[in-house]
Amino acid sequence: MDNKITVSNLDFFYGKAQALYDISIKIPEREVIAFIGPSGCGKSTFLRTLNRMNDTIPDTHAKGEVIIDGENIYAGGTDVVALRRKVGMVFQKSNPFPKSIFENVAYGIRINGIHKDKADMEVRVEKALRDAALWEEVKDRLSTSAFGLSGGQQQRLCIARALAVQPEVILMDEPASALDPIATQKIEELVVELKKDYTIVIVTHNMQQAARVSDRTAFFMLGKLVEFNPTKKMFTNPDEKLTEDYITGRFG
Amino acid sequence: MTNQETAFHRRRKFISSLMTILTAACAVFAIVVLLIIISYIAVRGVSSLSLQFLIDTPKPVGEGGGIGNAILGSVMMTGMACIVGLPVGIGAGVYLAELGNNLFGKVVRFLADTLIGIPSIIVGIFVYTLVVLPMGRQSGLAGGVALAIIMIPIVARTTEEMIRLVPNAMREGALALGAPQWRVTWNIVLPAASTGIATGAMLAIARITGETAPLLFTALNSRFYNYYMDLPMASLTVQIFNYATGPFDVEHKMAWAATLILVGSILAINIFVRYLTRRKY
Numbered sequence: 001m002d003n004k005i006t007v008s009n010l011d012f013f014y015g016k017a018q019a020l021y022d023i024s025i026k027i028p029e030r031e032v033i034a035f036i037g038p039s040g041c042g043k044s045t046f047l048r049t050l051n052r053m054n055d056t057i058p059d060t061h062a063k064g065e066v067i068i069d070g071e072n073i074y075a076g077g078t079d080v081v082a083l084r085r086k087v088g089m090v091f092q093k094s095n096p097f098p099k100s101i102f103e104n105v106a107y108g109i110r111i112n113g114i115h116k117d118k119a120d121m122e123v124r125v126e127k128a129l130r131d132a133a134l135w136e137e138v139k140d141r142l143s144t145s146a147f148g149l150s151g152g153q154q155q156r157l158c159i160a161r162a163l164a165v166q167p168e169v170i171l172m173d174e175p176a177s178a179l180d181p182i183a184t185q186k187i188e189e190l191v192v193e194l195k196k197d198y199t200i201v202i203v204t205h206n207m208q209q210a211a212r213v214s215d216r217t218a219f220f221m222l223g224k225l226v227e228f229n230p231t232k233k234m235f236t237n238p239d240e241k242l243t244e245d246y247i248t249g250r251f252g
Numbered sequence: 253m254t255n256q257e258t259a260f261h262r263r264r265k266f267i268s269s270l271m272t273i274l275t276a277a278c279a280v281f282a283i284v285v286l287l288i289i290i291s292y293i294a295v296r297g298v299s300s301l302s303l304q305f306l307i308d309t310p311k312p313v314g315e316g317g318g319i320g321n322a323i324l325g326s327v328m329m330t331g332m333a334c335i336v337g338l339p340v341g342i343g344a345g346v347y348l349a350e351l352g353n354n355l356f357g358k359v360v361r362f363l364a365d366t367l368i369g370i371p372s373i374i375v376g377i378f379v380y381t382l383v384v385l386p387m388g389r390q391s392g393l394a395g396g397v398a399l400a401i402i403m404i405p406i407v408a409r410t411t412e413e414m415i416r417l418v419p420n421a422m423r424e425g426a427l428a429l430g431a432p433q434w435r436v437t438w439n440i441v442l443p444a445a446s447t448g449i450a451t452g453a454m455l456a457i458a459r460i461t462g463e464t465a466p467l468l469f470t471a472l473n474s475r476f477y478n479y480y481m482d483l484p485m486a487s488l489t490v491q492i493f494n495y496a497t498g499p500f501d502v503e504h505k506m507a508w509a510a511t512l513i514l515v516g517s518i519l520a521i522n523i524f525v526r527y528l529t530r531r532k533y
Binding site for chain 1: 353419421422423424425426427428429430431432435439440443444
């Protein structure tokens with residue numbers, strides 16, 4: 001199995017405060033990787049280093065290497081815009097743009113100049129919405145505001161938006177934490193479905209969710225990567241005592 | 253013990269209702285003053301109001317006269333202030349909100365706040381030395397420049413506040429799709445903040461429409477319809493000042509009528525803004 005992302009000795013700082021300590025991890029292609037750990041353990045911070053989203057926070061810096069497809073994204077001269085097109089992101093709180101449903105999906109296609117003409121755009125928007133399992137619910141109201149959708153639909157719209165620009169990796173930061181169980185189930189089914197084409201990294205607070213959707217799980221604590229193993233092993237026979245204590249709910 | 257508690261509760265209830273009445277009284281007082289002003293202006297002004305009054309230029313006392321050229325002058329100078337002030341003000345606001353988290357931004361923000369607080373007559377004197385002296389005469393251009401200078405910091409600061417209200421999650425969503433910074437600002441942030449920015453712009457327009465002092469030195473006044481920005485220009489506010497300080501009762505009546513027109517249009521702008529902001533939410 002090829003490694004899509006290889007992280008070596010990554011430290012991350014908010015000002016002088018260190019948030020990540022010496023993280024090294026290899027993420028294989030077309031798998032679902034779950035990041036678990038207590039709040040404030042650095043899993044979201046780490047996720048956001050993978051598409052350099054942390055650049056938007058002033059006074060932060062990273063040390064170490066994050067190599068995606070053979071290129072260190074923290075090397076000088078990296079095109080962050082191209083990187084983010086390749087490594088898409090879905091956020092904890094759904095964040096549709098104040099535009100129509102169609103335009104939300106079309107936006108990324110348009111700014112990246114992916115489509116050939118208007119008809120091609122429509123095809124691409126439909127495909128993205130179908131891939132996000134949203135098409136049937138919105139096909140009759142594509143021109144209405146995205147804010148008219150329910151929370152779960154908005155989140156799937158954000159996933160469709162991310163898929164539309166044809167990324168290779170999708171980062172998901174607790175994508176279902178604000179959703180009800182039925183909407184959560186839909187997102188989880190979607191994640192498993194998307195694995196065929198994409199490498200997916202998903203941060204979650206929900207242990208069962210990690211067990212259900214992921215192939216491998218990484219457990220973080222206090223900014224350190226405690227354990228990274230296949231999910232089955234992680235939840236049945238973890239290497240570290242700390243992991244076992246967390247998974248069985250002894251703390252956290 | 254129970255008795256004490258009841259007394260304590262009674263005291264709290266009493267103070268609560270006392271404060272409610274007090275604040276309500278203050279609110280009523282504030283509104284009543286405004287209503288008295290508006291109705292007084294309406295009563296005094298409406299008698300001299302006529303179509304002729306709205307079209308005519310000022311004439312010697314006893315021959316009628318009106319404020320047609322003053323209305324046109326106000327519209328032209330406010331229009332010029334908007335052409336200069338809105339793009340510059342909105343642009344500065346975008347910079348302050350999106351890129352201005354540095355020393356330069358802090359300095360600009362502080363200076364803009366200071367400029368907002370500067371008495372408008374000082375802006376008039378400043379433009380007098382900057383534009384009127386080199387040109388050799390007062391002009392509508394100088395008036396427009398003075399109004400633009402008053403307008404820019406107000407528009408800049410309200411734009412900045414409105415843009416800061418746009419949730420960061422929206423910016424991140426666009427950035428995560430591979431949108432460059434300028435596209436995020438142009439396609440996502442500005443449309444999301446547009447209602448608020450329009451409100452700020454309209455309030456700034458309402459504010460400069462009511463300015464007199466900065467026009468006294470710059471645009472001066474004119475008794476005729478003037479379509480050229482390089483000549484002295486009449487304005488509603490200066491015309492009101494002239495009519496009001498004149499010795500004759502007819503002039504005072506016309507000052508009231510002109511005031512009614514001015515207050516009415518500012519009120520109309522404000523109501524229009526309310527309508528605009530209400531429609532979206």
